[in-house]
Amino acid sequence: MNIKAxxxxxxxxxxxxxxxxxxxxxxxxxxxxxxxxxxxHDQANGSLVRRGAKVVGSSLIAQNFTGERYFxxxxxxxxxxxxxxxxxxxxxxxxxxxxxxxxxxxRVEAYRSENDLPPAVKVPxxxxxxxxxxxxxxxxxxxxxxxxxxxxxxxxxxxEVVRRFIAxxxxxRQLGFLxxxxxxxxxxxxxxxxxxKK
Amino acid sequence: MHAAGWVQLAVFTxxxxxxxxxxxxxxxxxxxxxxxxxxxxxxxxxENLVYGCIGAEGTGEQDWKGYAGSALVFSLAGALFTYxxxxxxxxxxxxxxxxxxxxxxxxxxxxxxxxxxxxxxxxGGESTxxxxxxxxxxxxxxxxxxxxxISVAAAxxxxxxxxxxxxxxxxxxxxxxxSLYLLLPLSIIMAVFLMSQGVIQNFSHYVTAHIVExxxxxxxxxxxxxxxxxxxxxxxxxxxxxxxxxxxxxxFMNANSAHPYENPTxxxxxxxxxxxxxxxxxxxxxLGRMVGNQKHGWSIWSAMLILFLAxxxxxxxxxxxxxxxxxxxxxxxxxxxxxxxEARFGAFDSALFxxxxxxxxxxxxxxxxxxxxxxxxxxxxxxMHTGCVVFGGVGAGLYGILIFVVLAIFLxxxxxxxxxxxxxKKLESYDVMAAVLAILLPSAVLLGFTxxxxxxxxxxxxxxxxxxxxxxxxxxxxxxxxxxxxxxxxGLSGNTLPYNTTLGLAMLVGRYFxxxxxxxxxxxxxxxxxxxxxxxxxxxxxxxxxxLIIGTVLIVGALTFFPVVSLGPIVEHFLMVHSTMLF
Numbered sequence: 001m002n003i004k005a006x007x008x009x010x011x012x013x014x015x016x017x018x019x020x021x022x023x024x025x026x027x028x029x030x031x032x033x034x035x036x037x038x039x040x041h042d043q044a045n046g047s048l049v050r051r052g053a054k055v056v057g058s059s060l061i062a063q064n065f066t067g068e069r070y071f072x073x074x075x076x077x078x079x080x081x082x083x084x085x086x087x088x089x090x091x092x093x094x095x096x097x098x099x100x101x102x103x104x105x106x107r108v109e110a111y112r113s114e115n116d117l118p119p120a121v122k123v124p125x126x127x128x129x130x131x132x133x134x135x136x137x138x139x140x141x142x143x144x145x146x147x148x149x150x151x152x153x154x155x156x157x158x159x160e161v162v163r164r165f166i167a168x169x170x171x172x173r174q175l176g177f178l179x180x181x182x183x184x185x186x187x188x189x190x191x192x193x194x195x196x197k198k
Numbered sequence: 199m200h201a202a203g204w205v206q207l208a209v210f211t212x213x214x215x216x217x218x219x220x221x222x223x224x225x226x227x228x229x230x231x232x233x234x235x236x237x238x239x240x241x242x243x244x245e246n247l248v249y250g251c252i253g254a255e256g257t258g259e260q261d262w263k264g265y266a267g268s269a270l271v272f273s274l275a276g277a278l279f280t281y282x283x284x285x286x287x288x289x290x291x292x293x294x295x296x297x298x299x300x301x302x303x304x305x306x307x308x309x310x311x312x313x314x315x316x317x318x319x320x321x322g323g324e325s326t327x328x329x330x331x332x333x334x335x336x337x338x339x340x341x342x343x344x345x346x347x348i349s350v351a352a353a354x355x356x357x358x359x360x361x362x363x364x365x366x367x368x369x370x371x372x373x374x375x376x377s378l379y380l381l382l383p384l385s386i387i388m389a390v391f392l393m394s395q396g397v398i399q400n401f402s403h404y405v406t407a408h409i410v411e412x413x414x415x416x417x418x419x420x421x422x423x424x425x426x427x428x429x430x431x432x433x434x435x436x437x438x439x440x441x442x443x444x445x446x447x448x449x450f451m452n453a454n455s456a457h458p459y460e461n462p463t464x465x466x467x468x469x470x471x472x473x474x475x476x477x478x479x480x481x482x483x484x485l486g487r488m489v490g491n492q493k494h495g496w497s498i499w500s501a502m503l504i505l506f507l508a509x510x511x512x513x514x515x516x517x518x519x520x521x522x523x524x525x526x527x528x529x530x531x532x533x534x535x536x537x538x539x540e541a542r543f544g545a546f547d548s549a550l551f552x553x554x555x556x557x558x559x560x561x562x563x564x565x566x567x568x569x570x571x572x573x574x575x576x577x578x579x580x581x582m583h584t585g586c587v588v589f590g591g592v593g594a595g596l597y598g599i600l601i602f603v604v605l606a607i608f609l610x611x612x613x614x615x616x617x618x619x620x621x622x623k624k625l626e627s628y629d630v631m632a633a634v635l636a637i638l639l640p641s642a643v644l645l646g647f648t649x650x651x652x653x654x655x656x657x658x659x660x661x662x663x664x665x666x667x668x669x670x671x672x673x674x675x676x677x678x679x680x681x682x683x684x685x686x687x688x689g690l691s692g693n694t695l696p697y698n699t700t701l702g703l704a705m706l707v708g709r710y711f712x713x714x715x716x717x718x719x720x721x722x723x724x725x726x727x728x729x730x731x732x733x734x735x736x737x738x739x740x741x742x743x744x745x746l747i748i749g750t751v752l753i754v755g756a757l758t759f760f761p762v763v764s765l766g767p768i769v770e771h772f773l774m775v776h777s778t779m780l781f
Contacts, residue, residue, distance in 0.1 A: 009271035012370050015251040024341045025334045029436035032389040036399040044399045057407045060458035081415035085429040088453035090538045092568040092689030094667035095521050098780035108527050122530035129537040132456030132565045138541040177205040179464025180544035
């Protein structure tokens, strides 16, 4: 390859990067931003949830709950204390990892004692394993059901009423066959707080 | 393995089939310099402006050396541009979080990674990259590397279709037309859809939320009450769309498509998977059109589909069973292996995504492959070992599978004792050598670097897991980079000088030591005269041909990588089933 061809190619590279770059890296994201702010304002800005004027979180992002009155989210490996929405992460532990085994063992014991489960009842996998993002705001329906008696007791509500909340906040499979049925932890907890102030 | 999963797999296949022909026909217009598309009123002036600035002699048809030269120079220029932006990002606008510059080795790794369509990420996006770096330094390559892949595939297919010429088309014309008429409109549609599902698109500071139940957390200096949550923001949707359509795979956020802001719902997940396959699938139809043998295109499509379905089912079967180490602790096996998976996706959507993303050179992930059960993790690894040729990286999948087709026809020719012949063109030693070079050289570098890392302090220092899984982490990293995939067994800490360097080099080898032989093959095929197909010609459509391609892909993958894989995931599987060992 001769020098003249090389220079020509570099010139063409610059032309393409500048002109197409302006369209693809400038106008395109701005166009999407404009459409988003007009048509999907809530979603494009993070599906934030407010109580009064205060932002309390995002309906798509997990936050930690440890109190008895609340449904608890899945374990999180995001950031140093988990649930760090500026530092999504997973454990990345392999299936035969001793660390994983020990962590899950601790979580299983904690889950059993918190929720007063008899030994015969199996613990749902999502309740004791860390999610992929560390920000998974959903739990499985059986996980929610097992937590319901504890939440009801702490709030002096009947278990039946709490189960009705679970039914209300259960999202089924999308279009009937996509994904898994699940319960949004932040939204159900906020709804419980609203109905049962104490 | 539940009914909803089977239904989704069937629907996914049918929708993929349905988009293949329309996309293939649209590609006919895009990849023909004189082709007309509905976007011309808006984009033709931009296209003409590019040609005007390059000059008439720069936009004429090129021979394979000219085409390859332009592709290489463009890559070099793009990599330098990105390197500079990443080193200088702290001085540039759109940096509300005040992030500093990246280190020289991380900048090299990232520039290689995005230029080569790999999108391996030795950094966490939301804690490292400014919005400008994401939008310009990285997203530009998401478009250009994808467009380059399709352009090179187009040059190869022209080489097959044409005869007695040296000309394969013009790189700049192909690149421009693919970017403007194919990738841009699809990305806009996709980005808007993703926002409807909850993907964000803004330029705000990270949001501070006052959480419902403050709690006590650890800090470096002791304990403190945590009462707020800082939520990462950014122009995600526009990058997410091209990330999948261009089979790039580099996430805006560290958790990639597992992050709720990148992939909030099962429907967004379905569409993301479909868009990873869509263009690669359409290209097989376009191939059939170009060579005047539609059955050939569909036969390649069918071979890909069979490999895809087989991989998905193995991975799903593996992940839908619980991890026996955890079920023995009283964990229910009903949901399958949930470590590193999202509740909205579960075992099936995670297994399907993992297969799709490694069948292609995408590398986006919606679950953490590092935490898959051994055989579940073997599927993505094997998909990449065979070159990511199942629908494949956009363009790269097509030229990758055509390399296998050349090899398959050569092997069949040896078996029946005839001169191998592909679509009327005699395959001679130069052609077969180019094909074999494109397969052997990357594999040799892959295994060489893996071996080097396994016996080096720096290699072992990065491990998050030990035992056979540690080997899998290293092997996965080099496999992913060589095949320009970018997914990871993400426990590996790759942001060190030796890993950044070796992985960065692996990506360059895996990209350009394939592209150059492919273009050489294209040049050679273009110059040949086609002889009429006779009863003695090797059929390039139908069941025998499909089996031949699948067999070649499996044999090459298995022969090259079985020894190392047997020391990683396979031995780990037997340890899991037949022992109680932990590492």
